Amino acid sequence: MRGRFITFEGIDGAGKSTQIEAVAELLRARAIDVERTREPGGTPLAERLRELLLHQAMHLETEALLMFAARREHLAARIEPALAAGRWVVCDRFSDATYAYQVGGRGLIAAKFAALEQWVHPGLQPDLTLVFDLDPAIAATRVAAAGDAPDRFEREQRDFFARVRSAYLQRAKAAPQRIVVVDADRTPEVIRAEIEAIVVERLLR
Numbered sequence: 001m002r003g004r005f006i007t008f009e010g011i012d013g014a015g016k017s018t019q020i021e022a023v024a025e026l027l028r029a030r031a032i033d034v035e036r037t038r039e040p041g042g043t044p045l046a047e048r049l050r051e052l053l054l055h056q057a058m059h060l061e062t063e064a065l066l067m068f069a070a071r072r073e074h075l076a077a078r079i080e081p082a083l084a085a086g087r088w089v090v091c092d093r094f095s096d097a098t099y100a101y102q103v104g105g106r107g108l109i110a111a112k113f114a115a116l117e118q119w120v121h122p123g124l125q126p127d128l129t130l131v132f133d134l135d136p137a138i139a140a141t142r143v144a145a146a147g148d149a150p151d152r153f154e155r156e157q158r159d160f161f162a163r164v165r166s167a168y169l170q171r172a173k174a175a176p177q178r179i180v181v182v183d184a185d186r187t188p189e190v191i192r193a194e195i196e197a198i199v200v201e202r203l204l205r
């Protein structure tokens with residue numbers, strides 16, 4: 001049987017990475033084979049594109065196209081083979097991030113991305129997407145407290161992240177059968193319990 005595809009989304013610092021392993025563990029405890037990955041990235045070539053995307057200044061459309069180039073590679077080399085082999089893929093970001101960041105944040109035209117999506121992953125959407133929703137001011141505090149040198153996206157202003165957040169919420173409203181919004185302004189333990197319940201309810205019952 002084909003595997004299921006779960007994605008995690010949200011503004012930088014919302015707490016996705018903290019929770020992804022918990023979902024992977026929940027699945028493994030049920031004897032499900034799990035592939036944990038991320039975008040941009042997930043393969044040697046896509047990780048090289050990630051380095052450029054996170055650290056090299058570029059035209060906004062170059063950024064958008066490189067996101068999809070990295071995705072194409074990731075789908076071909078990892079996501080599609082894993083799903084076809086019955087493994088479940090748990091991925092930190094996917095195409096919803098492009099709509100949120102490049103359309104919502106950068107202001108590029110959504111219709112162009114519908115065409116790219118149709119080209120790069122026709123007929124494939126995640127089975128479940130968890131959007132971690134958090135006030136950009138709180139997220140910025142978390143990113144700063146983590147103490148890592150900020151990348152090109154993390155250096156964006158508060159209003160950029162407010163637009164990204166609002167684009168995620170709009171997408172969630174338009175696709176409630178796939179996207180669940182998680183209030184990320186709670187303790188990691190409370191969030192973990194909620195997302196485990198969502199995964200069980202939506203995909204394991």
Ligand SMILES: Nc1ncnc2c1ncn2[C@@H]1O[C@H](COP(=O)(O)OP(=O)(O)OP(=O)(O)O)[C@@H](O)[C@H]1O
Pocket residue numbers: 010011012013014015016017018019142143145146184185186187188191
């Ligand atoms: N619920 C929470 N409450 C307070 N701090 C949190 C919470 N979840 C995560 N953090 C902390 O916030 C920081 C960012 O968390 P994390 O790396 O999980 O976010 P992220 O959404 O994956 O961010 P990015 O997209 O930038 O990688 C980390 O230092 C983490 O320990």
Ligand SMILES: Cc1cn([C@H]2C[C@H](O)[C@@H](COP(=O)(O)O)O2)c(=O)[nH]c1=O
Pocket residue numbers: 012038039040067092093094095096097098099101102153154
């Ligand atoms: C897939 C994707 C990602 N981004 C941005 C969002 C983040 O700022 C970085 C990835 O870093 P993370 O800490 O691993 O989340 O890339 C984007 O702008 N568009 C996309 O499609």
